[in-house]
Amino acid sequence: MSVEITTLANQVCESIVKDIIDGTIGQGQKLNEPELAKTYGISRGPLREAISRLEAMRLITRVPNVGARVVQLSYEELLDIYQIRESLEGLAARLAAQRMNSSETQDLRQLLTSHRKHIQKTQGQSYFQQEGDVDFHYRIIQGSKNPRLINMLAGDLYQLVRMYRYQFSVSSNRPEQALKEHDQICSAIEEGDAELAEWLMKRHINNARNNIMRRMHTQSNPHDGDTL
Amino acid sequence: MSVEITTLANQVCESIVKDIIDGTIGQGQKLNEPELAKTYGISRGPLREAISRLEAMRLITRVPNVGARVVQLSYEELLDIYQIRESLEGLAARLAAQRMNSSETQDLRQLLTSHRKHIQKTQGQSYFQQEGDVDFHYRIIQGSKNPRLINMLAGDLYQLVRMYRYQFSVSSNRPEQALKEHDQICSAIEEGDAELAEWLMKRHINNARNNIMRRMHTQSNPHDGDTL
DNA sequence: TGATCTAATATTGTCGACAATATAGGGGAA
């Protein structure tokens, strides 16, 4: 029973992250310090600390003496991120295949089973699949047992991915296919086939990336006039 | 002529980074805020901001209500980092092969020529090669033209690598070999052979990693009693 | 009318002081 020891700056940071991800604080919007401090009921000290962390996870950009702005999302950057994910999660899958023990792989298999049930029950509804997808990838990332890799992927990068999903409505429109790919990856990990696990994971993420690119060409950039 | 506009927190942050990298502030050492503030002649406000940035680049770890400590370097973590570098710089090399223009590749070739001269002149002295190595990799990273990738590699990760090099004296003891590998990578990029560039880069970094592993087994962990 | 300079305002950067928490040291009991 770990006592949730935390600080004001921490709590407010999490709040702001949530507000940025779900769009309460919009893209490109200026972060006014006195205003925000009032909103969250704290002083500017811890608020600035929180802002520093937001900067660290690249959710905002900061200019000295001018202030902080929420990042502007673009399809190009999203594609850049998926490219990085492909490399890094490929590595994670390889390591997971080498390092996950049998109880961990069993849990992973069980997770997939529950996902399958969800999909069957909801007739392929994608919302749950989204969180499930995150969860699946999250477990494999943990399974890599490379602390810095875990930090990079699960820490900062995933906040971004979540933000894009919220605001661009980038949800997998083919959860069955995604599940099948997850299944293949899981099997490779169970068998300890590191090379295959890496290759499958990279292809899996590349598929998602291509999916985004298709969407990017068919539909015009959403939320693109919101710059204000 | 860009005017170097900066803030106190920024300057002090850079100073501390330098002090951590060269060991002035040792591994695992506690960062005492009042003391540091006095040392650098600023108040605790901007100092804490600087500390936040150090935390962001993972040079220190922080515990609420307890304080900040410089990270403890270990060979295991160094290997973890090289694993990440292998993936990420492999990607960077692939993108560089696709995206660098002819003037950029010419500059890269020129850099290698100057490195060769240096090595011949200094009879294979490794110090210059170290910085030169950083420089070579740095250019390829830039050549990827993926801003987030550049940030990850050139921003945070390289500070760590530099710190290890300083404190573990991890210098390539075979600069000629390294130069040859650089040469191969450069050729692949010139020819736009993305696959080959990636493969060569990954092998290059893996060689360096194996080099570290060998060293790790032959000599005992240096600086290991310094924990205090 | 349009541009440029200037003054007023707003916002960020910095500081010192106070509150809350953790650490260290001494004294007492088993």
Add this chain to the structure above:
DNA sequence: TTCCCCTATATTGTCGACAATATTAGATCA
């Protein structure tokens, strides 16, 4: 002697105020 508790100290977290810089609005001049 050893362990535990309690107190004194040190350190981190938070706050409000002031200084420095940027932004805005208005006035003056071409």
